[in-house]
Amino acid sequence: MATKNLPRRIAWEVLLDVATKDSYANLLLPAKLARTHLGVQDAALATELTYGALRQQELYDAVIARAARREVSTIDPEPLAALRLGAHQLLSMRIPDHAAVSETVAVVKANAPKAAGFTNAVLRRISETDRDDWLDRVTAGTSEVARQALEHSHPEWIIRAMTQALKGHGRSAGELVDLLEADNAAAKVTLTALPGLCERGELPGTPTRLSPVSVTLDTGVPGHIPAVAEGRARVQDEGSALVALALAHASAPEGTWADLCAGPGGKAALLGAVAGGEGTRLEAFDSSRHRAKLVRTSTQALPAVTTAVRDARDATGPYAKVLVDVPCSGLGALRRRPEARYRRTPADINALAAPQREILTAALDACAPGGIVAYSTCSPHYAETVLVVDDVLRRTPAEVLDAPDVLARITGADAAGFASVSRGDGRFAQLWPHVHGTDGMFLALLRKAHR
Numbered sequence: 001m002a003t004k005n006l007p008r009r010i011a012w013e014v015l016l017d018v019a020t021k022d023s024y025a026n027l028l029l030p031a032k033l034a035r036t037h038l039g040v041q042d043a044a045l046a047t048e049l050t051y052g053a054l055r056q057q058e059l060y061d062a063v064i065a066r067a068a069r070r071e072v073s074t075i076d077p078e079p080l081a082a083l084r085l086g087a088h089q090l091l092s093m094r095i096p097d098h099a100a101v102s103e104t105v106a107v108v109k110a111n112a113p114k115a116a117g118f119t120n121a122v123l124r125r126i127s128e129t130d131r132d133d134w135l136d137r138v139t140a141g142t143s144e145v146a147r148q149a150l151e152h153s154h155p156e157w158i159i160r161a162m163t164q165a166l167k168g169h170g171r172s173a174g175e176l177v178d179l180l181e182a183d184n185a186a187a188k189v190t191l192t193a194l195p196g197l198c199e200r201g202e203l204p205g206t207p208t209r210l211s212p213v214s215v216t217l218d219t220g221v222p223g224h225i226p227a228v229a230e231g232r233a234r235v236q237d238e239g240s241a242l243v244a245l246a247l248a249h250a251s252a253p254e255g256t257w258a259d260l261c262a263g264p265g266g267k268a269a270l271l272g273a274v275a276g277g278e279g280t281r282l283e284a285f286d287s288s289r290h291r292a293k294l295v296r297t298s299t300q301a302l303p304a305v306t307t308a309v310r311d312a313r314d315a316t317g318p319y320a321k322v323l324v325d326v327p328c329s330g331l332g333a334l335r336r337r338p339e340a341r342y343r344r345t346p347a348d349i350n351a352l353a354a355p356q357r358e359i360l361t362a363a364l365d366a367c368a369p370g371g372i373v374a375y376s377t378c379s380p381h382y383a384e385t386v387l388v389v390d391d392v393l394r395r396t397p398a399e400v401l402d403a404p405d406v407l408a409r410i411t412g413a414d415a416a417g418f419a420s421v422s423r424g425d426g427r428f429a430q431l432w433p434h435v436h437g438t439d440g441m442f443l444a445l446l447r448k449a450h451r
Helices: 003-021 023-036 040-055 058-070 077-092 097-111 113-126 133-139 144-151 156-168 173-182 238-249 267-279 291-297 348-365 386-395 403-411
Strands: 189-193 214-217 233-235 257-259 280-285 304-309 319-325 366-379 399-401 419-423 426-430 441-447
Touching: 003 023, 003 040, 003 077, 003 097, 023 040, 040 058, 058 077, 058 113, 058 133, 058 144, 077 097, 077 113, 077 133, 097 113, 133 144, 133 280, 133 291, 144 156, 144 173, 156 173, 156 348, 189 238, 189 267, 233 267, 238 267, 238 319, 238 366, 238 403, 238 441, 257 267, 267 280, 267 291, 267 304, 267 319, 280 291, 291 304, 319 348, 348 366, 348 386, 348 403, 386 399, 386 441, 399 426, 403 441
Parallel strands: 257 280, 257 319, 280 304, 319 366
Antiparallel strands: 189 214, 189 233, 366 441, 399 441, 419 426, 426 441
């Protein structure tokens, strides 16, 4: 296959692996780009082809089914990956139709030649009209929720859950479209400078709007940046950095800190850097041996951090500060992991409920009197955020601190912009992709009662 078509081949390979092997594009694509040494423009094209096709898969599958006159479940994975790739070029990119069709079919010819004719015929049918017309065709006679699900490529249950989340966290349901569009916008790479090891000004890119230690990387490969390669800076979403900074800046007695669900290690690295600067230690745990290994790699430049394989529910302490970034649906990070929207179901939310409550309870038990527990999720889903904390607090009393106020002091922004539900004299905080430009991180800061 010609070198010029390498971006499409890479995108096709990632889409195929995501569909057939449950791979994650945000892990697979960077590795492929590094191995092939694509130039900046070709790497950007491969990235847009991959993530664009994944973000809008719900719509593209409906269009493909109509154009192919058969359900996508009956189409073999190899041509289906190519059809999604071609649909994105035809309906959402400024690529001439003839190039989108011919170059995509060339990928199929080289890898699944028997499917080339079928792929060519369906893509030519898709190219006969534009995105708006296709959207009208596939949503004709459907409900408003069904139309939103196709137009913005979010399953209907997520549409309903996000609507509830907006209202539950004190925002307007009228923001839903903005939120869905933010999920489908390309998220830029954000770097965090680890305090004491790296100054933000040392990193290329643009300082972020909120985090005082982060920059947005405009171009380039993060691993080629010396501070990142040396472990003095990390690729990390700004929202994740703010969660770690909020716990680090919250007032608590002296003592060891802990990150009980530390993998893959981004928050642990930032917390460990701050802890080391304050003369204390961070103990980082994860129940997965693989994820604990990632934590060790992430914190290798930080002597104040120790790592072990341990279930969060087995924590002992006592710890002055405890972070529990619990396993969750990841609905707040769909812009970075777009395929998650098609893999998650409401049953997953229910299955996570018990572990989330157990981990938060264990964190409070392991916390020293007067210490601080930060409960966070990369999801705004009401059942993973407010309901979990409220339920645990009914059985394990603790003071709810004003998390939005802590974030305001860190960022210089208005606390009201971070505010979620009020509890006593405190408040929970919720970050939003469409408001803050971050992943949808939830944060509750809880002070353990003195006995």
